[in-house]
Amino acid sequence: MARMATLSEIARRAGVSVSVVSRVLNGDPTLRTREETRQRVLQVAKELNYTANYAGRALRLARSKALALVIPGVSSPLFADLLAGATEAAEAADYTLLIGRSDRITAGSDTLRRLVGEGRVDGFVLQRADDLSDQALESLVANDARIVLVTSRAPGRRGSVILDDVAGAGLATEHLIGLGHTRIGLIGGIPSSDIARRREQGYSAALHNAGLRKRESLVRRFGYSPEMAAMAAESLVAADPRPSAVVVANVNGAIGVLTALRRLGVDVPGHMSVVAYHDEWVAEHTWPPLTTVKMPYYEVGVQAVRALIAQLAGAPAQDIVVREPGPLLVERASSAPPLSPA
Amino acid sequence: MARMATLSEIARRAGVSVSVVSRVLNGDPTLRTREETRQRVLQVAKELNYTANYAGRALRLARSKALALVIPGVSSPLFADLLAGATEAAEAADYTLLIGRSDRITAGSDTLRRLVGEGRVDGFVLQRADDLSDQALESLVANDARIVLVTSRAPGRRGSVILDDVAGAGLATEHLIGLGHTRIGLIGGIPSSDIARRREQGYSAALHNAGLRKRESLVRRFGYSPEMAAMAAESLVAADPRPSAVVVANVNGAIGVLTALRRLGVDVPGHMSVVAYHDEWVAEHTWPPLTTVKMPYYEVGVQAVRALIAQLAGAPAQDIVVREPGPLLVERASSAPPLSPA
DNA sequence: TTGAAAGCGCTAACAG
DNA sequence: CTGTTAGCGCTTTCAA
Numbered sequence: 001m002a003r004m005a006t007l008s009e010i011a012r013r014a015g016v017s018v019s020v021v022s023r024v025l026n027g028d029p030t031l032r033t034r035e036e037t038r039q040r041v042l043q044v045a046k047e048l049n050y051t052a053n054y055a056g057r058a059l060r061l062a063r064s065k066a067l068a069l070v071i072p073g074v075s076s077p078l079f080a081d082l083l084a085g086a087t088e089a090a091e092a093a094d095y096t097l098l099i100g101r102s103d104r105i106t107a108g109s110d111t112l113r114r115l116v117g118e119g120r121v122d123g124f125v126l127q128r129a130d131d132l133s134d135q136a137l138e139s140l141v142a143n144d145a146r147i148v149l150v151t152s153r154a155p156g157r158r159g160s161v162i163l164d165d166v167a168g169a170g171l172a173t174e175h176l177i178g179l180g181h182t183r184i185g186l187i188g189g190i191p192s193s194d195i196a197r198r199r200e201q202g203y204s205a206a207l208h209n210a211g212l213r214k215r216e217s218l219v220r221r222f223g224y225s226p227e228m229a230a231m232a233a234e235s236l237v238a239a240d241p242r243p244s245a246v247v248v249a250n251v252n253g254a255i256g257v258l259t260a261l262r263r264l265g266v267d268v269p270g271h272m273s274v275v276a277y278h279d280e281w282v283a284e285h286t287w288p289p290l291t292t293v294k295m296p297y298y299e300v301g302v303q304a305v306r307a308l309i310a311q312l313a314g315a316p317a318q319d320i321v322v323r324e325p326g327p328l329l330v331e332r333a334s335s336a337p338p339l340s341p342a
Numbered sequence: 343m344a345r346m347a348t349l350s351e352i353a354r355r356a357g358v359s360v361s362v363v364s365r366v367l368n369g370d371p372t373l374r375t376r377e378e379t380r381q382r383v384l385q386v387a388k389e390l391n392y393t394a395n396y397a398g399r400a401l402r403l404a405r406s407k408a409l410a411l412v413i414p415g416v417s418s419p420l421f422a423d424l425l426a427g428a429t430e431a432a433e434a435a436d437y438t439l440l441i442g443r444s445d446r447i448t449a450g451s452d453t454l455r456r457l458v459g460e461g462r463v464d465g466f467v468l469q470r471a472d473d474l475s476d477q478a479l480e481s482l483v484a485n486d487a488r489i490v491l492v493t494s495r496a497p498g499r500r501g502s503v504i505l506d507d508v509a510g511a512g513l514a515t516e517h518l519i520g521l522g523h524t525r526i527g528l529i530g531g532i533p534s535s536d537i538a539r540r541r542e543q544g545y546s547a548a549l550h551n552a553g554l555r556k557r558e559s560l561v562r563r564f565g566y567s568p569e570m571a572a573m574a575a576e577s578l579v580a581a582d583p584r585p586s587a588v589v590v591a592n593v594n595g596a597i598g599v600l601t602a603l604r605r606l607g608v609d610v611p612g613h614m615s616v617v618a619y620h621d622e623w624v625a626e627h628t629w630p631p632l633t634t635v636k637m638p639y640y641e642v643g644v645q646a647v648r649a650l651i652a653q654l655a656g657a658p659a660q661d662i663v664v665r666e667p668g669p670l671l672v673e674r675a676s677s678a679p680p681l682s683p684a
Numbered sequence: 685t686t687g688a689a690a691g692c693g694c695t696a697a698c699a700g
Numbered sequence: 701c702t703g704t705t706a707g708c709g710c711t712t713t714c715a716a
Contacts, residue, residue, distance in 0.1 A: 117346050358687085396709095
């Protein structure tokens with residue numbers, strides 16, 4: 001692939017000026033040109049395999065037409081849907097989507113500033129790592145309007161697109177209630193996270209609606225990693241009374257829970273039912289296969305990109321909750337009625 | 343974050359010309375400047391929080407100082423290491439690394455050409471999807487020097503960085519041989535893939551070295567997805583004689599194999615031992631936990647980026663095999679001596 | 685030791 | 701209907 005053709009090259013070959021070429025190629029509606037000229041330009045452009053040089057355009061327009069999606073642990077299967085949605089929406093709007101990792105983004109780092117400072121991207125969609133505090137986030141993004149947060153709410157006036165965590169965690173809990181469980185535990189995220197708080201809220205509400213009491217002794221808030229969730233599970237097994245079922249606020253955590261319960265000889269679902277928040281392909285292959293609640297991550301990706309583009313165009317920041325499609329219960333073998341009805 | 347400062351702004355405030363600023367900021371060694379001036383420029387730049395506008399520089403230099411890493415299924419945990427290595431190496435060389443997906447890249451698509459055609463990236467590291475043929479690849483990248491393939495060899499003269507698949511698959515096989523197995527099956531990739539061929543070669547060589555016969559009846563070549571590998575496992579269980587152990591040429595496939603064997607009531611490792619090529623965190627949480635061979639993916643990422651940068655600088659394309667660190671056997675519970683010694 | 689100026693490829697305002 | 705031109709921010713040659 002040799003050097004790419006430039007506008008002036010096309011202009012020369014087509015016997016017109018660069019401005020005509022530019023306007024034809026960009027479909028400028030105010031341009032009144034002879035159809036014949038237009039065709040000739042198009043023809044030459046195709047022959048030369050023309051692609052607009054991005055730097056020239058970016059420099060001129062002072063925007064790059066690129067967006068960054070920055071997430072912790074890019075490689076989690078959980079993000080596949082989010083990514084797909086964002087890619088789709090970006091392409092539809094003729095933006096290029098870059099992917100970055102937020103796990104190494106800490107308060108001190110200026111990776112984000114630099115990305116937009118250098119003009120590489122016009123704005124970004126950010127999913128913060130669970131342990132990134134509001135303060136740290138604030139100092140990172142300052143008053144930049146060119147950002148929308150996903151899954152987590154932002155402090156201050158700034159765009160965000162989140163899942164309906166209350167409904168999702170509620171559905172998981174209701175499923176267990178429907179099976180006849182009354183002592184239902186929660187293995188949740190760390191308390192400082194707004195995500196964790198909403199999921200717990202959904203859990204609490206479901207219990208309440210069913211006339212069940214929420215017991216603080218059945219709630220653990222260690223975090224979403226398999227290791228932390230495993231610890232939480234061990235601790236719940238030792239609780240008195242011991243729960244007959246547990247909702248784990250994250251799939252990866254639930255996988256750790258399964259491992260811990262097996263090690264302790266607690267039969268799933270016989271002695272303990274497990275339902276996880278979020279669905280991913282491994283859930284199908286754990287033992288036993290995990291019952292999960294699938295959340296509309298794809299849609300979050302789509303909406304986030306759209307919201308960001310809208311913000312770039314001057315629209316005010318919005319806080320969006322994705323409710324369509326709703327949470328979906330994926331029943332597998334890790335949940336069943338309690339052995340001895342409570 | 344307001345508009346970023348420009349060179350001329352700094353020049354004005356520091357009372358010098360833009361060219362001095364540019365050269366000071368870029369540490370031009372040929373520049374002989376009064377230390378005082380230098381300091382003043384640096385000072386002002388810091389105050390204004392200067393970041394070089396990337397489009398201006400790219401336009402001038404005709405290179406973007408950005409590289410793309412294009413892989414199928416960005417969200418596979420398998421790629422986490424590769425990604426980390428590539429990121430590291432790119433940062434070290436002062437390049438920005440963009441991440442793209444290759445799953446939607448087919449022969450017809452011109453995503454790659456466009457990426458470099460537009461000047462967004464100077465070159466890319468590509469991991470092709472397993473089913474992308476040499477021909478399709480060829481038509482995609484033509485004779486472009488701005489590309490390095492990873493894990494797979496390239497047709498023609500083009501850079502590549504691959505794992506030592508022969509050694510890795512060999513180690514997995516030797517482990518089983520060491521446990522006393524003699525009827526060892528292989529669940530491999532599709533035959534058209536060079537990766538699959540090398541892994542099979544490692545398997546064959548290990549058998550041979552141990553004085554064991556390779557039986558075609560114990561080899562399946564359906565592909566690496568959990569579903570395909572599960573089918574292969576079912577077929578192997580029906581084989582006569584049935585293998586007492588199996589090497590699965592990919593972790594994700596191995597997870598599918600475990601599921602299939604459980605469904606068939608074949609005890610692992612009692613009736614069948616399973617060893618997987620590649621290690622990833624879920625391997626720790628399957629049932630039983632998977633014995634795996636961990637390959638130096640991180641190093642592949644590092645080397646690929648370095649090779650690409652070298653190629654961009656005019657070095658001839660190289661074909662590299664990463665042998666350091668070597669394949670590492672991670673013993674978990676899915677492998678054990680055969681119940682009845684063969 | 686420093687400055688002036690050209691030009692990378694593009695768009696858009698303005699002039700024919 | 702089409703062409704000329706300025707200028708986005710940067711690097712670099714050449715001149716002072």
